[in-house]
Amino acid sequence: MPTVTIRPNGVESSAGFDVSGATLVSRVNDNDTGTIATQISTTCEATFTLANDSSYSGATINSIRLSVTGRTAGKASSCQATCKIVNASDTDLQATDHTFGTTLSQEDGAEYTTSLTPTIVDGLKIVIDPDSAGMVLAEVFLVVNYTATAVTTTTPFIGLRSGKYKIVAGKIKI
DSSP states (O other): OOOOEEOOEEEEEESSSSSSSHHHHHHHHSOTTTEEEEEEESSEEEEEEEEEOOOGGTTTEEEEEEEEEEEEEEESOEEEEEEEOOOOTTTTEEEEEEEEEESEEEEEOOOOOOOOOOOHHTTOOEEEEETTTTTEEEEEEEEEEEEEOOOOOOOOOOOOSOOOOOSSSSSSOO
């Protein structure tokens, strides 16, 4: 089954990181763990909107999985972040607590498989809510697993009505 990775393309709200807005989005959606956003307040949260992908349009969505890459930012040996997948109505579809240590690691949430459609996936948001220990956020993305719709191909056909035909120039291959 094919998969596609969709990344944040906007931030609906954010507080407590050293960057915000387009800069925050560019640091967590660039597939580069060297660009980061650092938690600078004990209360911290970001809600990201996601880019849509036409590859799953009209397909059957089998599952989605949220992945977050980060590490602790402070002197603590670990930090925890609640990572949520939220639908367009701001209802939590899935919430997972990820624990990050002192080295950068990617934490994957469980697969979510309930009643997914391309329209629902196109309206999803990701919420990252770190605890007060301090977090470095490097990457956020959603992996969509889908079954593509069957493509029907037809053989080209040119039909001729009965009667006489004159070829002025060129060839006809039969």
